[in-house]
Amino acid sequence: MPTPPKDPPKAAQDILGLLRAARTVCVVGHIRPDGDCIGSQLGLALALEGCGKDVTVWNQDPVPPKLKFLDPDRRVRRPSAGHRFDVVIATDCAALDRLGDAARHIGDRGAFVNIDHHASNTRYADINWVSPREPSTGELVFDLCNWAGWKITRPMADCLFTAISTDTGSFQYPSTTPDTLHTAADLVERGAGLGRICEEVYQSFPLTRVKLLRHVYSTFRLTHGDRTAYFWLRQRDYSRAGAATDESEGLIDHIRAIDGVEVALVFEEMSDGVTRVSWRSKNPAVDVSALAKALGGGGHRAAAGARVQGTPLGVQRRVLSAVRKSLDAAR
Ligand SMILES: [Mn+2]
Structure with a gap:
């Protein structure tokens, strides 16, 4: 059963307005990226590519080996100089310095957006959608996709499920809500490969x-x-x-x-x-x-x-x- 619709908060409405008009978008994440960071970055990037945007995905640090299966086309790149973006979006990133190198290369932009769930978020962007009640940034990206009417494809479902699963300790932390479980169920219905994800993320330690x-x-x-x-x-x-x-x-x-x-x-x-x-x-x-x-x-x-x-x-x-x-x- 799909998650009952929530109304987008003002910040999310503003973000959707910006993205509708944008052609080039850069999605940045935090140093030492975890499953929520990489899953949210790639889930959002795939969604934006799906509606024709020119998308760049940057992280100072490489995708951890256990998360590489989420990025078969190696979209996540090291930040580099000389780029201009209509919109830059940071996901799962509580403070500007957590962007590492990427922070130096996103200065030339139309707007800066911050999508995060850390209570300690310093609200460093032009539009800050910070929702500490959510156990993961992946759920915010999921909501954004639904409000926008973007189709959640199977690869996106893998990314967002991984984001939610890792930040909830496989749905064990008390931050996990009924909404979290509805969202996860919805993602599995859309093709998220529960077995593959758990095998890659939790059962493949070097x-x-x-x-x-x-x-x-x-x-x-x-x-x-x-x-x-x-x-x-x-x-x-x-x-x-x-x-x-x-x-x-x-x-x-x-x-x-x-x-x-x-x-x-x-x-x-x-x-x-x-x-x-x-x-x-x-x-x-x-x-x-x-x-x-x-x-x-x-x-x-x-x-x-x-x-x-x-x-x-x-x-x-x-x-x-x-x-x-x-x-x-x-x-
Ligand atoms: Mn997170």
């Missing part, structure tokens, strides 16, 4: 990632009366596993899943002396996006991240003490 996981299981620590779990990923852990840095995505879920753990954390040593911190919260009273925001990052109540300057131990102390305060306040 051995190098499993070696990283072995590191996680053998080194994770519990603290705060076992309510907090965390681990470190240092440069040498990646080289020992032979893994690329983007293979750390999702490792945090393995410690998040421990019974009794309310907050899970990953500390990642970046090459530039910065520590990348990721938070997950299973306690609705612990808003990790607030903790991330205090350190210059952002995200959602249950999943957030920040890049923090300082010595590794110093960063760990600051972060864990803020988590402890938040857990104490949530009692």
Whole structure:
């Protein structure tokens, strides 16, 4: 059964007006793209190509191997200089700096549009359609297609289903709503290959990632009366596993899943002396996006991240003490 129609908010109406008049459109996404980012970028790009637009899809970082099946024609390219676009659309991107290199090459444009679901979104564009109630940007793109009357083809359905599935933890996170499930069902009816998608995204880990996981299981620590779990990923852990840095995505879920753990954390040593911190919260009273925001990052109540300057131990102390305060306040 199709999702009952909602009315487009003003921002979505404005976006549709802009797109109707546009000839050239660039769809940009965030650095270290995840399934929601790539799925939303490609789903929207295919929709726009379907109605005759000249579409460019840019991401500073490559499509992760497990998502390559969504982009057989290699539409996602590295940003480059010397382009002019009628409309530039950022999908799933909470802040301008998250666009990385792409931000430098989208200056020559008619209008800039921001379609996102992060509560921390800084509303950096000319038109900002930010809907934090949605568990994924993919659902916003789905709604946009329906309001526009664009046909959702099978490849688009694959992209949008992947976007929704990955950002809801396969429909497990509490952010998942009845609408999310209706939308997912609608996409499967339109041909989204549920089996193929799950096989590619969840059942095809490279051995190098499993070696990283072995590191996680053998080194994770519990603290705060076992309510907090965390681990470190240092440069040498990646080289020992032979893994690329983007293979750390999702490792945090393995410690998040421990019974009794309310907050899970990953500390990642970046090459530039910065520590990348990721938070997950299973306690609705612990808003990790607030903790991330205090350190210059952002995200959602249950999943957030920040890049923090300082010595590794110093960063760990600051972060864990803020988590402890938040857990104490949530009692
Ligand atoms: Mn997302």
